[in-house]
Amino acid sequence: MEAVQKSLEQVAKRAPGLHSNSASAKAAATTPSVHDSIDRLIAQVEAAKAALSASSSSSAPNPAVLVAELKSSVESAQKSILDRQKEFHAALSKSTKALDKKFPIPIDGVADPALFSSPEAQTALERVIFNHLQRNGDWSTSYKFAAEAKLPLSPETEALYVQLHNVVAAMARGDLRPAIAWAETERAWLQSRKSGLEFALHRSQFIRIAAGAILPDSDDALTNRDPDGENVEMMSASIDQLHPASTMTNTAVAAAGSALAPPQTNKERALAYGREHFKPFCASHLPEIARLYTLLTFLPDFIPAPAYGPEGLDSVPVEHLLPTVLPIYRPLLDANLVHAPLLEPLFKLEFCARNRIPKDAPLSIGVEVGAGGALNKIIKVKAVMKERGNEWSQADELPIEIPLPTKLRFHSIFACPVSKEQGTEQNPPMMLACGHVLCLETLNRLAKGNGRFKCPYCPTESYLHQAIRVYF
Ligand SMILES: [Zn+2]
Numbered sequence: 471m472e473a474v475q476k477s478l479e480q481v482a483k484r485a486p487g488l489h490s491n492s493a494s495a496k497a498a499a500t501t502p503s504v505h506d507s508i509d510r511l512i513a514q515v516e517a518a519k520a521a522l523s524a525s526s527s528s529s530a531p532n533p534a535v536l537v538a539e540l541k542s543s544v545e546s547a548q549k550s551i552l553d554r555q556k557e558f559h560a561a562l563s564k565s566t567k568a569l570d571k572k573f574p575i576p577i578d579g580v581a582d583p584a585l586f587s588s589p590e591a592q593t594a595l596e597r598v599i600f601n602h603l604q605r606n607g608d609w610s611t612s613y614k615f616a617a618e619a620k621l622p623l624s625p626e627t628e629a630l631y632v633q634l635h636n637v638v639a640a641m642a643r644g645d646l647r648p649a650i651a652w653a654e655t656e657r658a659w660l661q662s663r664k665s666g667l668e669f670a671l672h673r674s675q676f677i678r679i680a681a682g683a684i685l686p687d688s689d690d691a692l693t694n695r696d697p698d699g700e701n702v703e704m705m706s707a708s709i710d711q712l713h714p715a716s717t718m719t720n721t722a723v724a725a726a727g728s729a730l731a732p733p734q735t736n737k738e739r740a741l742a743y744g745r746e747h748f749k750p751f752c753a754s755h756l757p758e759i760a761r762l763y764t765l766l767t768f769l770p771d772f773i774p775a776p777a778y779g780p781e782g783l784d785s786v787p788v789e790h791l792l793p794t795v796l797p798i799y800r801p802l803l804d805a806n807l808v809h810a811p812l813l814e815p816l817f818k819l820e821f822c823a824r825n826r827i828p829k830d831a832p833l834s835i836g837v838e839v840g841a842g843g844a845l846n847k848i849i850k851v852k853a854v855m856k857e858r859g860n861e862w863s864q865a866d867e868l869p870i871e872i873p874l875p876t877k878l879r880f881h882s883i884f885a886c887p888v889s890k891e892q893g894t895e896q897n898p899p900m901m902l903a904c905g906h907v908l909c910l911e912t913l914n915r916l917a918k919g920n921g922r923f924k925c926p927y928c929p930t931e932s933y934l935h936q937a938i939r940v941y942f
Pocket residue numbers: 902904905906925926927928929930
């Protein structure tokens with residue numbers, strides 16, 4: 471699916487007017503977006519109009535020259551717009567090709583067209599699409615879709631998705647405060663399921679402070695805690711407070727507290743952070759906390775440079791620190807293992823579980839399974855079955871078993887290897903003395919009332935009363 475995703479991203483990138491082709495200002499000037507070209511043209515026309523009407527007769531510009539200039543501007547804008555459109559269409563046709571490559575065979579006849587013909591099924595399908603759009607944060611598309619499909623909006627669900635998006639976006643920027651705030655309010659629930667989320671968040675903060683980052687909620691900011699994270703203001707506020715400090719009496723300085731303390735080193739800041747935040751985890755994560763404090767002993771002591779924060783939270787360089795750290799502690803400086811790449815999925819998992827929303831959007835799972843090979847396999851099997859003269863009835867069963875990757879296995883279901891029936895509460899899976907598992911009805915059938923029988927899979931003799939129930 472990545473190839474398709476990539477080509478679609480290219481299409482979005484080249485959508486006329488939406489984006490400039492390149493991030494650099496120089497390239498943007500030579501290849502302006504459609505909107506830019508038109509805006510520039512309008513400005514030129516307005517300027518020409520103003521020049522013609524405002525100027526006195528003596529200094530009036532030659533209308534013929536003005537028109538000639540405008541004409542050449544229109545032509546160059548037209549050319550630029552056409553170029554952008556050409557690029558867009560090239561990307562579009564590439565993405566169509568990528569899609570065709572992924573789905574080479576028409577799928578008519580594989581799915582029962584009646585499946586989506588009833589109004590209920592149609593609504594269910596539309597709900598899944600709507601859910602997917604909101605899930606991905608495509609708010610305006612989702613509202614439009616809901617209006618066209620006449621779906622009711624659910625402010626509660628939407629608020630959850632908004633919260634999820636905001637926290638994850640902040641996390642990607644390196645600001646863990648919203649995630650930590652959520653984890654703190656849900657601490658009891660998280661602990662009840664032995665989640666490591668809250669500790670992992672604080673660990674990430676601790677490591678970044680130790681590596682020299684100034685976090686928005688670090689000591690500088692503690693006295694000026696601001697939920698919007700305007701760290702620049704916080705910094706200047708704390709610097710302002712420093713000036714009157716020099717004229718204060720000693721008692722006043724002592725009373726003013728830590729806000730007036732001299733700048734701390736990275737290690738002192740990290741220690742202070744650990745002291746403040748690791749306490750609730752001493753029982754559950756003591757070895758890990760010890761590891762973090764030990765990491766500090768390897769790091770050089772320095773005054774953190776303000777240049778690192780707050781924007782560059784995740785880009786605090788650690789390469790220069792690596793040689794000083796023993797190899798077994800180096801994973802603690804690996805961003806993939808301790809920062810956003812680890813924290814984001816962990817947060818999503820816990821947030822979704824807490825709010826009882828699916829971890830992944832159902833539509834993307836459906837597409838991933840189908841496009842991941844299942845559809846092609848079914849089409850192939852269907853063709854083979856047709857050749858041999860028996861049709862797949864498209865009943866509730868698939869014609870073959872489709873192996874799925876572990877992350878796409880949600881509920882383990884036991885199917886009896888003898889009767890092929892699925893295990894239920896009335897007919898549960900039972901393990902024999904030899905370790906083979908059959909369902910209860912099959913066992914009863916084999917035992918035929920006398921309680922003794924031979925396992926169908928090995929030569930062992932078993933007794934009915936020896937069999938124990940297996941839970942999945
Ligand atoms: Zn056996």
